[in-house]
Amino acid sequence: MLLGHRSPSKRAYPDVWDLPGGVVEDGESEMEALARELHEELGVRIATDSTSHLCRVVAVPAGGPVLLSAWLVTRWEGTPANLAPDEHLDIAWFGLTELPALAHRLVRESLLRATRSPAPHD
Numbered sequence: 019m020l021l022g023h024r025s026p027s028k029r030a031y032p033d034v035w036d037l038p039g040g041v042v043e044d045g046e047s048e049m050e051a052l053a054r055e056l057h058e059e060l061g062v063r064i065a066t067d068s069t070s071h072l073c074r075v076v077a078v079p080a081g082g083p084v085l086l087s088a089w090l091v092t093r094w095e096g097t098p099a100n101l102a103p104d105e106h107l108d109i110a111w112f113g114l115t116e117l118p119a120l121a122h123r124l125v126r127e128s129l130l131r132a133t134r135s136p137a138p139h140d
Contacts, residue, residue, distance in 0.1 A: 019117060019129060020098055022059070022106035030077075031121040037088055038106070048087050056091070059105060060098040068093035072128040077121075088125045090132050 026033040038059045042051040048071075053064050072088040100109045112118065114133060120126040 019112050019114075019133070020060075020109060021112055021118070021120075022100070022102075023108045023110070024121075025105060025107055028105070034121050035110075035112075035118045036121045037125065038109070039089075040105075048089075052089055052091075056094070059100075059102040060096075060109070061101050062094040062096040062098050064091050065093035065095075070132060072132055073124055075122050075124050086122065086125070088128055090129070 020038070021035045022038045023035050024031055024033060038056060039052065040055040040059070042048055043054075046054070049066055049069065052069065053066060056062055056064055068091060070090045070092075072090055075086045075088070077084050077086050098109060100106055114130060117126065117130070120129075
C-alpha cells in the first residue's frame with residue numbers, strides 16, 4: 019500500500035503515515051475529489067473503475083468533526099511521486115506485514131480486510 023508520511027507541521031494528524039488524499043471541494047463527488055487529489059499529490063491518473071470504497075470515518079481533528087472516506091485503488095497511470103512536500107514528508111510502499119499504524123484504526127482495519135479478501139471470480 020502506498021502511504022504518505024504527514025508533515026509534522028500539519029494541524030490535523032501530524033507526523034503519522036496515512037492514505038494520500040484531501041478535501042472534497044464544492045460541486046465535486048468523492049470520486050472526483052479522489053482522482054483530483056491523487057493527481058495533485060502523487061501525479062497519477064487513477065482508473066476510476068478500479069476503485070473500491072473501504073469505509074467512512076467521522077474524525078475529530080483540531081478544527082472539528084470531518085467525514086473521511088477511504089478508497090482502495092488498484093490501477094493508475096504514472097509513477098507515484100511526492101508532489102506535495104508541504105503535505106507529506108515522504109511517500110512509501112508498505113506490505114501487509116509492515117503496515118504502520120495510521121491516523122484512524124478503522125481505516126487500517128478496512129485496508130487489511132480488503133486486501134486479504136479473496137479476489138472475485140469472473
